[in-house]
Structures are given as structure tokens and as C-alpha cells.
Amino acid sequence: MADTVQYDTYFKENRERHLQELQAFLSIPSISSLPSHQADMERAAKWLTTELMAAGMENAIVLQTAGHPVVYAEWLNAPDKPTVLIYGHYDVQPVDPLALWDTPPFEPTIRDEKLYARGATDDKGQLFMHIKAIEALMACRGELPVNIKVCFEGEEEIASPHFEAFVAENQDLLAADVVVISDTPLWEAGQPAIYYGLKGLCGLQIDLRGQKEDLHSGFFGGLVHNPLHAMAQLLASLVAEDGRIAIEGFYDDVKSLSEEEKTAFARIPYDAEATRESLGVESLFGEPEYSALERNWARPTLDINGMWGGFQGEGTKTVIPAEAHAKITCRLVDGQVPERILEKIEQHLQKHKPAGMTVSTSWLPGKASPYSTPVSHPAIQAAARAYIATYGAEPLYTRVGGTIPAVEVFHRLMHLPIVLMGFGMPDENYHAPNEHFYLVNFDTGLRTICCFLDEIAGLTSING
Amino acid sequence: MADTVQYDTYFKENRERHLQELQAFLSIPSISSLPSHQADMERAAKWLTTELMAAGMENAIVLQTAGHPVVYAEWLNAPDKPTVLIYGHYDVQPVDPLALWDTPPFEPTIRDEKLYARGATDDKGQLFMHIKAIEALMACRGELPVNIKVCFEGEEEIASPHFEAFVAENQDLLAADVVVISDTPLWEAGQPAIYYGLKGLCGLQIDLRGQKEDLHSGFFGGLVHNPLHAMAQLLASLVAEDGRIAIEGFYDDVKSLSEEEKTAFARIPYDAEATRESLGVESLFGEPEYSALERNWARPTLDINGMWGGFQGEGTKTVIPAEAHAKITCRLVDGQVPERILEKIEQHLQKHKPAGMTVSTSWLPGKASPYSTPVSHPAIQAAARAYIATYGAEPLYTRVGGTIPAVEVFHRLMHLPIVLMGFGMPDENYHAPNEHFYLVNFDTGLRTICCFLDEIAGLTSING
Structure with a gap:
């Protein structure tokens, strides 16, 4: 030396x-x-x-x-x-x-x-x-x-x-x-x-449409499936109650953590309780079979970054909006390919969209392996x-x-x-x-x- | 005369x-x-x-x-x-x-x-x-x-x-x-x-909050339940897949249509197919045991009029938003009391909100019996x-x-x-x-x- x-x-x-x-x-x-x-x-x-x-x-x-x-x-x-x-x-x-x-x-x-x-x-x-x-x-x-x-x-x-x-x-x-x-x-x-x-990154925007145009909920209540409700159902379907991402094949290509890595992770002096407190939440949340650190560092995640549709102003507007929108991004880990994940999400959306709804998607900029x-x-x-x-x-x-x-x-x-x-x-x-x-x-x-x-x-x- | x-x-x-x-x-x-x-x-x-x-x-x-x-x-x-x-x-x-x-x-x-x-x-x-x-x-x-x-x-x-x-x-x-x-x-x-x-009318705004503030989905992914996903779950829970409103007790006070009224409804020359076509939907939607006209005229309805949270702009923002919002209104029928329905909705929201989320509500103007x-x-x-x-x-x-x-x-x-x-x-x-x-x-x-x-x-x- x-x-x-x-x-x-x-x-x-x-x-x-x-x-x-x-x-x-x-x-x-x-x-x-x-x-x-x-x-x-x-x-x-x-x-x-x-x-x-x-x-x-x-x-x-x-x-x-x-x-x-x-x-x-x-x-x-x-x-x-x-x-x-x-x-x-x-x-x-x-x-x-x-x-x-x-x-x-x-x-x-x-x-x-x-x-x-x-x-x-x-x-x-x-x-x-x-x-x-x-x-x-x-x-x-x-x-x-x-x-x-x-x-x-x-x-x-x-x-x-x-x-x-x-x-x-x-x-x-x-x-x-x-x-x-x-x-x-x-x-x-x-x-x-x-x-x-x-981690890698990929994301897409979801545009959902129901009936042809915005409707008055009095004249047309009880006749159509509300597109905002349909979007809520669709977004809810992406992640299971326990935090596991519910998209078919989403985890297929994930390279699991080796035993060495798991051991190394466990040795990291990471204070999950301090993190929980600083975030101001009752408990941390995510795939139950992984530690918080494993989820944050080495497990893929999916987040809804924005969703919107209909009336956002003050007061009341009795509208049945014709369309709803959302943006989601995923953080990817070793083995996952952004384009393949986006395709799986698209397949999920088409399969799970409520009957009669039209769902289109566009990939967001910023893809990363x-x-x-x-x-x-x-x-x-x-x-x-x-x-x-x-x-x-x-x-x-x-x-x-x-x-x-x-x-x-x-x-x-x-x-x-x-x-x-x-x-x-x-x-x-x-x-x-x-x-x-x-x-x-x-x-x-x-x-x-x-x-x-x-x-x-x-x-x-x-x-x- | x-x-x-x-x-x-x-x-x-x-x-x-x-x-x-x-x-x-x-x-x-x-x-x-x-x-x-x-x-x-x-x-x-x-x-x-x-x-x-x-x-x-x-x-x-x-x-x-x-x-x-x-x-x-x-x-x-x-x-x-x-x-x-x-x-x-x-x-x-x-x-x-x-x-x-x-x-x-x-x-x-x-x-x-x-x-x-x-x-x-x-x-x-x-x-x-x-x-x-x-x-x-x-x-x-x-x-x-x-x-x-x-x-x-x-x-x-x-x-x-x-x-x-x-x-x-x-x-x-x-x-x-x-x-x-x-x-x-x-x-x-x-x-x-x-x-x-x-019909009568009542509505409320739902404000849902998760963690203390907006988070970077890279630094904090896999740690918290996404509040937009929680809102989607909550909104999805309001209405069953078949269109029935899933709020406990929502239909309790509804005065059923009499046989005379049902007969009278059936005699109305209402063209549901023409309505479907004019709305541009594959099929009409709602409680399956009622006709479209019965649903529109004599059954209570619930609609999400607006929902929003997080990023709505062009491109990508990898944020885990801290809060989500929605507005819902109900059209009420004989027997239902706006204030009682609002209370039932509030009970449902508190009961079904995902763990760790704070949900507050405010009644919207325009209540009508x-x-x-x-x-x-x-x-x-x-x-x-x-x-x-x-x-x-x-x-x-x-x-x-x-x-x-x-x-x-x-x-x-x-x-x-x-x-x-x-x-x-x-x-x-x-x-x-x-x-x-x-x-x-x-x-x-x-x-x-x-x-x-x-x-x-x-x-x-x-x-x-």
C-alpha cells in the first residue's frame, strides 16, 4: 500500500x-x-x-x-x-x-x-x-x-x-x-x-371514463355507475389490505434478498420506532413478512401520487362526473424491468376495471432501472x-x-x-x-x- | 262545475x-x-x-x-x-x-x-x-x-x-x-x-389524513399506508359491486313503493334503452332488484361528486400525499331524514377507515327533505x-x-x-x-x- x-x-x-x-x-x-x-x-x-x-x-x-x-x-x-x-x-x-x-x-x-x-x-x-x-x-x-x-x-x-x-x-x-x-x-x-x-422507477397516468358527459345526480341518479367510485374501486384493487401489491406477477422478477443481505439488514442500527414517530403515524405499514427497512430498501413499492375527478370547490355540486384520473409510480428492485411492470399494471387495470368503464393509460416520464x-x-x-x-x-x-x-x-x-x-x-x-x-x-x-x-x-x- | x-x-x-x-x-x-x-x-x-x-x-x-x-x-x-x-x-x-x-x-x-x-x-x-x-x-x-x-x-x-x-x-x-x-x-x-x-338531498365532505406531511416515495416508500389508497378503499366501501349502497342502515327508513306505485311505474312509457344510449354507457347500473325508473325516481342514491389529493399536474411527482379529500351527496326518498343519513355515513366512514388514518367530515350546504x-x-x-x-x-x-x-x-x-x-x-x-x-x-x-x-x-x- x-x-x-x-x-x-x-x-x-x-x-x-x-x-x-x-x-x-x-x-x-x-x-x-x-x-x-x-x-x-x-x-x-x-x-x-x-x-x-x-x-x-x-x-x-x-x-x-x-x-x-x-x-x-x-x-x-x-x-x-x-x-x-x-x-x-x-x-x-x-x-x-x-x-x-x-x-x-x-x-x-x-x-x-x-x-x-x-x-x-x-x-x-x-x-x-x-x-x-x-x-x-x-x-x-x-x-x-x-x-x-x-x-x-x-x-x-x-x-x-x-x-x-x-x-x-x-x-x-x-x-x-x-x-x-x-x-x-x-x-x-x-x-x-x-x-x-x-431502486428503479416507473409510473403511469390512469384516465377512466364512464358515461358520455357529466350528469346531474338528480335527473340521472341511480342510472349509471359513478366513475369516481369506479376509480376508487380500481385504485383500491392495486394494493391488498395488508399492504401487498395485488397486481398479478408484480413480484415475479424480484430478486429475493440473500440470507447474507437479510443478516446484514438486521445488523443495521435502523430505528423503525423513531421513524414511525417522526412520520406521525400509529404504525408503519407494508408487506407484513418484511421488516420496515427491507420494505424501504429492497422491496418494490407502489404509490398513488395523485388522484382527481369532479368537483373540488367550496360547497355542493350534485354532479356525476364523467371521468376520473390518477397517477401512480412504482419503485422497483433488482430483477424488475420498468416496461414489464407498466405492462402488468395495465393488464391489471383492464382486468379489474368495473364493467362499462373505459380505462386508458399513459406512461409517465422518469423511468429508471x-x-x-x-x-x-x-x-x-x-x-x-x-x-x-x-x-x-x-x-x-x-x-x-x-x-x-x-x-x-x-x-x-x-x-x-x-x-x-x-x-x-x-x-x-x-x-x-x-x-x-x-x-x-x-x-x-x-x-x-x-x-x-x-x-x-x-x-x-x-x-x- | x-x-x-x-x-x-x-x-x-x-x-x-x-x-x-x-x-x-x-x-x-x-x-x-x-x-x-x-x-x-x-x-x-x-x-x-x-x-x-x-x-x-x-x-x-x-x-x-x-x-x-x-x-x-x-x-x-x-x-x-x-x-x-x-x-x-x-x-x-x-x-x-x-x-x-x-x-x-x-x-x-x-x-x-x-x-x-x-x-x-x-x-x-x-x-x-x-x-x-x-x-x-x-x-x-x-x-x-x-x-x-x-x-x-x-x-x-x-x-x-x-x-x-x-x-x-x-x-x-x-x-x-x-x-x-x-x-x-x-x-x-x-x-x-x-x-x-x-327526492331529498344531503352531502358531506370527507377529509382523510395519514402521515404528518407529504413524503418522498423513494425515501419513505414501503413505510406508510398511502392516504390516497386509503381514500380509494374508503370510497369503494360505500357502494357494493352490484350498486347497492353498503352503508349500514342506509335503507332502514325508506318507505317502500306500494304495489299500486310499482304498477303505476311499470305503466310509465319510460324507454330505459333510449336513456342508456343517450348516456353512452354499455348498460345502466344500480340496485339490481329495481327497474331503472324505480331507482331514478324512488330509490335513494349516493354519488361521489368530487375526489382529489396529491399531484394533478403534468409529468411525474413521486410524492406520498399526506391527505385526500372527497365530496359525496345522497338523494333521499320518503322516510329518510338528511341528518340521520349523514350520521350513518359518518359512522360508516369511521368504522371502515383504514387503520391509522384520521377521517373528518363536514356537512355540505343544501340539505333537503x-x-x-x-x-x-x-x-x-x-x-x-x-x-x-x-x-x-x-x-x-x-x-x-x-x-x-x-x-x-x-x-x-x-x-x-x-x-x-x-x-x-x-x-x-x-x-x-x-x-x-x-x-x-x-x-x-x-x-x-x-x-x-x-x-x-x-x-x-x-x-x-
């Missing part, structure tokens, strides 16, 4: 400057969702190319997309070594409500060893750490232990609408052995976590060793019920293993006022990244 | 003038729902008092309410005879879409023996006939066969928001033995109909004889699933029998462009009203 003392010292000696540079970066209001910040987005991208070149990377470039640009750079001078693709995003969320910030979101401020600013943890702070890790390794050794490509996106906070097209068009440029992303939190202080599974990398994968284990070396703690292997578009795209289009090795904390106010980043994880994380790159360099084979 | 020849001749001789006067009345745009027509409402009310006095009525007066005024007049010079209260409404619906009118709505025009104008049939035309019947009887005989009070409302088209208070405050003034209203159609040309039953007068009632039979004498046809005894607030108020507050003796036609475009009135029913109806008043005068007892 390579020497770590050199870069440890380097980080200590350069800490002030590094934090000043990060504050300069965070002071650029790179809000991707607001057209008024277009110039800031370009400024942030340009700032990154300059920083990357200064750190020792080569060919740093701002690549245009149909939306905000992607920043790319590379260092490919280790021909016998694996190539690590570092992904991050330089765009941030809006800052409303501004009045709730203790210090202005784009005037980064350090208080109590925490750096307060929009983007401090999500994701500019974490992305910046990778640049500084590269800088440190180059400064200490004159070279990197592996080949590195960086790909910093500017549209993550708006659901990466152009990232799939970008990756599809730049597969050669982005070719690598493993992707590493630092955009997730530790489990808690001092306890690292590696996210090895994300489920993603997971086995925890035994050499790249995951390399990250685990890096965490152990720097945090002194075995990482927890965790999942999340959500989707990260970039992960899904890298996995689906390029079949790459992805290491979600983050340094945030769960309480750092992502997307909220007073977003901040604990500097202890800035310091420790810089060393973890260097250690991880050395670990990758030491692998005899990167593929699991 | 009194002589009918005199007024027959009178109506023939004065037809042109009567129609000119009606056209003058119809040219006043008395649209109750539009504040810009406030002055027209007052003008119409004033016009009526002048006409009533000219016809021979006494003490005609415009009585103010919290909304549009009521026109009252009386002729009480037949001390041994019953008192007939004539109700009608002088307000009309708006005229949009104006472009679809062949002639302007407030420029009354006669084409093919039909009078086209807003209000021609609903209800200014029919109300006007009563004034002209009084005029004819007074002109021919110098007196009326019965005591008469008239009460013309100005807010029927906006659901009579102040009529209940008006009647409650003026019970002595309005005291009578029977109410007659001409605001309903014949069954078809030459076939009169007496509406002897109207069901109404019916037995067809054997002397006042109904008097109307039947009048129809036979003038149309040469036995009237059909019909019901309607809707509510007429004035009928409900007269019945509930004053316990009066009500004779719904109308002269419209089902195809006269009520509330729609090109509203019109067949003049054959103007001519015949004038004689029917006179005949009815004579029939009432001849009764030994007015109460059934």
Missing part, C-alpha cells in the same frame, strides 16, 4: 487555502432550475476546469449539452492501472425561504467547524474534495495511482434531463472501470456507509478498506429507495460498477435553509478518497 | 295581447345570478305587481329579502272556499353561449307556434299563464272560484338561498290549503304529467281532472330524482300539499340556448289552470 503520510501532511498544511477555494466555489450561485442563474452555471463550470488543470488534470473542458454543460477532465498516464470515473454535480437547489438562513446561502461561513452555504454538502463540497485529493496526490508523488476521468454534471438537481443523452453520445470519452460518487451521507458521525443499491452492485465487488471492498483506514470503522452497506439518475444511466448504458462513497451527514439540511458540511468529514474524507484510489490501484482485478 | 265557455272565448279574443304582454315580460333580462342584472330583477318584480293588479288581484307588493325580492299578491274574497297559493319564479338562467341562439334571448320571437326567449318555459312563461287565468276568470265572472295568493320568487335559478327564511318569516301571509306550481314539463306532446314526488304527495290526494286528483278536461288525456303520475327548494320548504315548514302541474315540454332547452315554449300548451294550459281552480273550489275537503 502506498504511503499516506505525505498527503496527510499536505492536507494539513494546505487546509486554509483549500477551504478558501471551496468558499470561492460555493459563492457562485449555480442554481440550475432558475434561468436567471444561467451565467452562474457557466462561471461555475469554468471555475472547475481551471481548478482541475491547477490540480494536475489534463484536457479539462466544458462540454455543452442541450441544458447546462458537463465539465470533463482526465489524467490517463497510468496505462496498466484501472480507470476511475469521478462523477459529481456542481448545480445546487434554490435557496427559498431565504429568511430562514442564519447567514446568506452564497456567503459561505464557518461556525463550530461546520461550513454553511448552499451546496456545502450537496454536492459542491464533496465534489471539490475529489479535486483536492488529486491535487494532493500529484503534489506529493508527481502522478496518480490510477487513471482518472472526472465528469461533473450541472443538472442533477433538476433530475438530469440531458445526462442520459450526454452519456450515450460520449461513451468512449467516459469509458472507465468504475465510477465513484460522493453525494450520500455517512450513517451517523464516525460511521461510514456505502450505498450499494438504488433498479441498480445494485454486490457488496463483495472489489471496488466496494476497496472503498470499505479506505473507510476503515481513515474512519477506523467498518462501513455499513446501505440502500436507498430513491433513484439517482446518473447512477442509473452509468449502470444501464455503460454497465459500470458504481461506488457511492459519501462524506455528508444526515442532518446537513440538504435542499433546505442552513445547508452545511461538517469539516471533520472534509478532513477525513480527503484522506479516504486518496486511500480509495490507492486501493483501486492495488487491485488485481477490478471486476467482481 | 262552472262554465268554461266564457273563458275559452276570452282567451281566444285576447290571445294576441296576452302574447305581446308575455313578450314584454320576457324581454326583461332577469338573470338572478349576475349582479349586473340587479335593476332588471327589480324591474321584473315591479312589472309583475302591475300585471297582477291589472288582472284583478289585490295588495300586490314587492317584498324584500336578503337577496332578490319576492312578489306577493292576494285575492281573498271567497270566505268559504279553499285558498290556493300559486308559486313561480321570475328569474332566469344566464344565456351563454350567446352565439348559439338563433334569435337574441331577450328579443322574444314566435316561430312555428313556439315562443323563443330565455325564460319562455322556465319559468316566466308558465308563471305568466297563472296571471292570465286569474284575469280571464275575473273578467268573465267578476270573481275567482277560490281564494288565491301568489308568491313569485326571484332566486330559483340560484338554488333559492333566501326562500326558506322568507317562508319562515311569512307563514301567516302565505297560509293556504294547497300550493300549485307550473314549472315542470308534460311527459310528451298531449300527455300531461303530475310530479308527485321529489324528500317530498311526496299521494296521487290520491284530492288536490292532485283535481289537477288530474283539469288535465283530462283540457288535454283529453289522463295524466301520468311521475317523480323526479332532483330537488325543488320551494317545494321542499313549503312542505317542510308549512306541511302543504303541492300540485306540480306544468305545461312545458321535455325538449324546450331549459337552461340552454334557444329556450322556447310551445304555444299549444300556452293555450291549453290557460284553460287547464282555470279548470283546476274550479275543481279545487268544488272539493268538499281539500285534505287527503
Whole structure:
């Protein structure tokens, strides 16, 4: 294993400057969702190319997309070594409500060893750490232990609408052995976590129609089946009383949790009772044969996201509405294919629709395949060793019920293993006022990244 | 029976003038729902008092309410005879879409023996006939066969928001033995109909809440019962698959149709197949043991008028909404009490709500009791004889699933029998462009009203 003392010292000696540079970066209001910040987005991208070149990377470039640009750079001078693709995003969320910030979101401020600013943890702070890790390794050794490509996106906070097209068009440029992303939190202080599974997503809108037009319930009461009642019956039929999804074949392709995973899940210090209390519900709900954590992380779910029909105003309107609508989405797990699930839902709807009702469906945007990398994968284990070396703690292997578009795209289009090795904390106010980043994880994380790159360099084979 | 020849001749001789006067009345745009027509409402009310006095009525007066005024007049010079209260409404619906009118709505025009104008049939035309019947009887005989009070409302088209208070405050003034209203159609040309039953109404809004706030379906999927699904289950539980209302005790107080009524219903030339086709449904729907007409006229119904919750916009939003809402109304029949039905619905909702959900309800405005007068009632039979004498046809005894607030108020507050003796036609475009009135029913109806008043005068007892 390579020497770590050199870069440890380097980080200590350069800490002030590094934090000043990060504050300069965070002071650029790179809000991707607001057209008024277009110039800031370009400024942030340009700032990154300059920083990357200064750190020792080569060919740093701002690549245009149909939306905000992607920043790319590379260092490919280790021909016998694996190539690590570092992904991050330089765009941030809006800052409303501004009045709730203790210090202005784009005037980064350090208080109590925490750096307060929009983007401090999500994701500019974490992305910046990778640049500084590269800088440190180059400064200490004159070279990197592996080949590195960086790909910093500017549209993550708006659901990466152009990232799939970008990756599809730049597969050669982005070719690598493993992707590493630092955009997730530790489990808690001092306890690292590696996210090895994300759910997929698919959804559809249901449009149900009964009689030809809205009817007066006095003149036509007792003559037709009320389409809102028919929609209620149809929606009720999707999920059984006990929480099991009642769509035929819905679970067919689900890859069951292995005994190892079940054991690992049971070891996660997840407090279901605290979750229940924070949600303000009498009890948690879902498939009875699985734990709350299993359901949330590793079982597919179906939710009605919206439903509507008829009169929503004040007072009384005695109408029998002609149509009813609903939107549903499913979170999918390993083995499930979005299109196949959508087809099964459509079959269910046609089979269970009350007699005489017409039901049409349209697939919603945002389909994503489920993603997971086995925890035994050499790249995951390399990250685990890096965490152990720097945090002194075995990482927890965790999942999340959500989707990260970039992960899904890298996995689906390029079949790459992805290491979600983050340094945030769960309480750092992502997307909220007073977003901040604990500097202890800035310091420790810089060393973890260097250690991880050395670990990758030491692998005899990167593929699991 | 009194002589009918005199007024027959009178109506023939004065037809042109009567129609000119009606056209003058119809040219006043008395649209109750539009504040810009406030002055027209007052003008119409004033016009009526002048006409009533000219016809021979006494003490005609415009009585103010919290909304549009009521026109009252009386002729009480037949001390041994019953008192007939004539109700009608002088307000009309708006005229949009104006472009679809062949002639302007407030420029009354006669084409093919039909009078086209807003209000021609609903209800200014029919109300006007009563004034002209009084005029004819007074002109021919110098007196009326019965005591008469008239009460013309100005807010029927906006659901009579102040009529209940008006009647409650003026019970002595309005005291009578029977109410007659001409605001309903014949069954078809030459076939009169007496509406002897109207349904009641009650409704409530359901507000359902699950967890404390909207949740991200990725971070919280599989943990809580989706409140929209819970609402769908709850709404589905209200009505059984076969259309029977599944609320415990809902039918308890329903007064069953008598064998006579069932036989009478079966004789109504109601074309259920034509109704089905016009509604554009595969089949009519409702309690299987009752005919469509029985369900529509004489069985209580429950309809969901609106439901909503969560995301209704374009695209995808992966939210687990915290709350869901619905509005339901019931049409009630003899024996049912709105408040008791609302309580039964509330009990059902509390009993059937999915575990952990909070359900609150609020009663909607517009409660009305069901109404019916037995067809054997002397006042109904008097109307039947009048129809036979003038149309040469036995009237059909019909019901309607809707509510007429004035009928409900007269019945509930004053316990009066009500004779719904109308002269419209089902195809006269009520509330729609090109509203019109067949003049054959103007001519015949004038004689029917006179005949009815004579029939009432001849009764030994007015109460059934």
C-alpha cells in the first residue's frame, strides 16, 4: 500500500487555502432550475476546469449539452492501472425561504467547524474534495495511482434531463472501470456507509371514463355507475389490505434478498420506532413478512401520487362526473424491468376495471432501472478498506429507495460498477435553509478518497 | 262545475295581447345570478305587481329579502272556499353561449307556434299563464272560484338561498290549503304529467389524513399506508359491486313503493334503452332488484361528486400525499331524514377507515327533505281532472330524482300539499340556448289552470 503520510501532511498544511477555494466555489450561485442563474452555471463550470488543470488534470473542458454543460477532465498516464470515473454535480437547489438562513446561502461561513452555504454538502463540497485529493496526490508523488476521468454534471438537481443523452453520445470519452460518487451521507458521525443499491422507477397516468358527459345526480341518479367510485374501486384493487401489491406477477422478477443481505439488514442500527414517530403515524405499514427497512430498501413499492375527478370547490355540486384520473409510480428492485411492470399494471387495470368503464393509460416520464452492485465487488471492498483506514470503522452497506439518475444511466448504458462513497451527514439540511458540511468529514474524507484510489490501484482485478 | 265557455272565448279574443304582454315580460333580462342584472330583477318584480293588479288581484307588493325580492299578491274574497297559493319564479338562467341562439334571448320571437326567449318555459312563461287565468276568470265572472295568493320568487335559478327564511318569516301571509306550481314539463306532446314526488338531498365532505406531511416515495416508500389508497378503499366501501349502497342502515327508513306505485311505474312509457344510449354507457347500473325508473325516481342514491389529493399536474411527482379529500351527496326518498343519513355515513366512514388514518367530515350546504304527495290526494286528483278536461288525456303520475327548494320548504315548514302541474315540454332547452315554449300548451294550459281552480273550489275537503 502506498504511503499516506505525505498527503496527510499536505492536507494539513494546505487546509486554509483549500477551504478558501471551496468558499470561492460555493459563492457562485449555480442554481440550475432558475434561468436567471444561467451565467452562474457557466462561471461555475469554468471555475472547475481551471481548478482541475491547477490540480494536475489534463484536457479539462466544458462540454455543452442541450441544458447546462458537463465539465470533463482526465489524467490517463497510468496505462496498466484501472480507470476511475469521478462523477459529481456542481448545480445546487434554490435557496427559498431565504429568511430562514442564519447567514446568506452564497456567503459561505464557518461556525463550530461546520461550513454553511448552499451546496456545502450537496454536492459542491464533496465534489471539490475529489479535486483536492488529486491535487494532493500529484503534489506529493508527481502522478496518480490510477487513471482518472472526472465528469461533473450541472443538472442533477433538476433530475438530469440531458445526462442520459450526454452519456450515450460520449461513451468512449467516459469509458472507465468504475465510477465513484460522493453525494450520500455517512450513517451517523464516525460511521461510514456505502450505498450499494438504488431502486428503479416507473409510473403511469390512469384516465377512466364512464358515461358520455357529466350528469346531474338528480335527473340521472341511480342510472349509471359513478366513475369516481369506479376509480376508487380500481385504485383500491392495486394494493391488498395488508399492504401487498395485488397486481398479478408484480413480484415475479424480484430478486429475493440473500440470507447474507437479510443478516446484514438486521445488523443495521435502523430505528423503525423513531421513524414511525417522526412520520406521525400509529404504525408503519407494508408487506407484513418484511421488516420496515427491507420494505424501504429492497422491496418494490407502489404509490398513488395523485388522484382527481369532479368537483373540488367550496360547497355542493350534485354532479356525476364523467371521468376520473390518477397517477401512480412504482419503485422497483433488482430483477424488475420498468416496461414489464407498466405492462402488468395495465393488464391489471383492464382486468379489474368495473364493467362499462373505459380505462386508458399513459406512461409517465422518469423511468429508471433498479441498480445494485454486490457488496463483495472489489471496488466496494476497496472503498470499505479506505473507510476503515481513515474512519477506523467498518462501513455499513446501505440502500436507498430513491433513484439517482446518473447512477442509473452509468449502470444501464455503460454497465459500470458504481461506488457511492459519501462524506455528508444526515442532518446537513440538504435542499433546505442552513445547508452545511461538517469539516471533520472534509478532513477525513480527503484522506479516504486518496486511500480509495490507492486501493483501486492495488487491485488485481477490478471486476467482481 | 262552472262554465268554461266564457273563458275559452276570452282567451281566444285576447290571445294576441296576452302574447305581446308575455313578450314584454320576457324581454326583461332577469338573470338572478349576475349582479349586473340587479335593476332588471327589480324591474321584473315591479312589472309583475302591475300585471297582477291589472288582472284583478289585490295588495300586490314587492317584498324584500336578503337577496332578490319576492312578489306577493292576494285575492281573498271567497270566505268559504279553499285558498290556493300559486308559486313561480321570475328569474332566469344566464344565456351563454350567446352565439348559439338563433334569435337574441331577450328579443322574444314566435316561430312555428313556439315562443323563443330565455325564460319562455322556465319559468316566466308558465308563471305568466297563472296571471292570465286569474284575469280571464275575473273578467268573465267578476270573481275567482277560490281564494288565491301568489308568491313569485326571484332566486330559483340560484338554488333559492333566501326562500326558506322568507317562508319562515311569512307563514301567516302565505297560509293556504294547497300550493300549485307550473314549472315542470308534460311527459310528451298531449300527455300531461303530475310530479308527485321529489327526492331529498344531503352531502358531506370527507377529509382523510395519514402521515404528518407529504413524503418522498423513494425515501419513505414501503413505510406508510398511502392516504390516497386509503381514500380509494374508503370510497369503494360505500357502494357494493352490484350498486347497492353498503352503508349500514342506509335503507332502514325508506318507505317502500306500494304495489299500486310499482304498477303505476311499470305503466310509465319510460324507454330505459333510449336513456342508456343517450348516456353512452354499455348498460345502466344500480340496485339490481329495481327497474331503472324505480331507482331514478324512488330509490335513494349516493354519488361521489368530487375526489382529489396529491399531484394533478403534468409529468411525474413521486410524492406520498399526506391527505385526500372527497365530496359525496345522497338523494333521499320518503322516510329518510338528511341528518340521520349523514350520521350513518359518518359512522360508516369511521368504522371502515383504514387503520391509522384520521377521517373528518363536514356537512355540505343544501340539505333537503324528500317530498311526496299521494296521487290520491284530492288536490292532485283535481289537477288530474283539469288535465283530462283540457288535454283529453289522463295524466301520468311521475317523480323526479332532483330537488325543488320551494317545494321542499313549503312542505317542510308549512306541511302543504303541492300540485306540480306544468305545461312545458321535455325538449324546450331549459337552461340552454334557444329556450322556447310551445304555444299549444300556452293555450291549453290557460284553460287547464282555470279548470283546476274550479275543481279545487268544488272539493268538499281539500285534505287527503
